[in-house]
Amino acid sequence: MKTNIKRNRYQRIYLQLEELLKKSDDITSNKASIIAMLHHKFDYFFWTGFYNLVDGELTVGPYQGAIACIKLKKDTGVCWAAINKKSSILVADVEEFDGHIACDPSTKSELVVPVKNQSGEIVCVLDVDSKDLNSFDQEDVIGLEKIVQLIYK
Numbered sequence: 697m698k699t700n701i702k703r704n705r706y707q708r709i710y711l712q713l714e715e716l717l718k719k720s721d722d723i724t725s726n727k728a729s730i731i732a733m734l735h736h737k738f739d740y741f742f743w744t745g746f747y748n749l750v751d752g753e754l755t756v757g758p759y760q761g762a763i764a765c766i767k768l769k770k771d772t773g774v775c776w777a778a779i780n781k782k783s784s785i786l787v788a789d790v791e792e793f794d795g796h797i798a799c800d801p802s803t804k805s806e807l808v809v810p811v812k813n814q815s816g817e818i819v820c821v822l823d824v825d826s827k828d829l830n831s832f833d834q835e836d837v838i839g840l841e842k843i844v845q846l847i848y849k
Contacts, residue, residue, distance in 0.1 A: 697740075697836055706839030709737055710846070717846050726847050727820075728758040729821040731801060734824070734843070735760040740803065745827040746811070747775050748847065754779075757820060765799040773797035775821045784837050788830045800825070807832040811844045 697705075704777045713733055717726050727746050735744040737816065745759020747768060754768040754775055770774055778785045787806045790796045796806075803825040810818045822844050 699833075702833075702835045703839070705737065706835065706842070709727060710839070710843055711793055713843060717849070723847060729845065730822075731758050731760055731794060735838075739806055740826045740828060740831045741824050742798065743823070745823055746820045747780065747816075747823055748820045754821070761825070762800045762802070765797060768797055772844045774808045775805050775823055778810050778821055779818055781808060784809045784841060786837055788831050788832075802827050804829045805831045807836055807840065808843055809840045810838070811847060813848050 699711045713730060716729055720726055720729075721810065731744050731746065735741050741760030741761070743759065743764070745755035745764060747754040756764045756766055770776065770814075771780065774785055774787055774790070774793060774796060785795045785808050787796075790798070790806055791805055793806075805826045805828060807824045809822040811820045811822060813819045822840055824832070824840070
């Protein structure tokens, strides 16, 4: 997808979600709505979901796609790496990421975005997987980082 088309799509999705989420204070509902929108608007999103950080453990939250790992091993995989680095991580080829957790062997590339609450603490991550190598780029990072900020507004 061309950069300008992708950027415009993220902007439209952001505006739609911003309006939709004004009607809800329920965090789980907000996450589920974000996941549904993203999963159906980008054909290269094979698995789209949240992993919640609760009491030092990452457990699956709202998602769409194939069956997920329920709990992710501490300090292993892309989700934990994003939490530990406190920044988004884009992986062009998951086979080249040391410690990658293969919940589904179809996953070839991945993007994980940490989500902060109103106090600035990381409380979950948005995890997006693709069946193709090199599916994600900086436009995805920018777009998703902006969208996840809507959860705790």
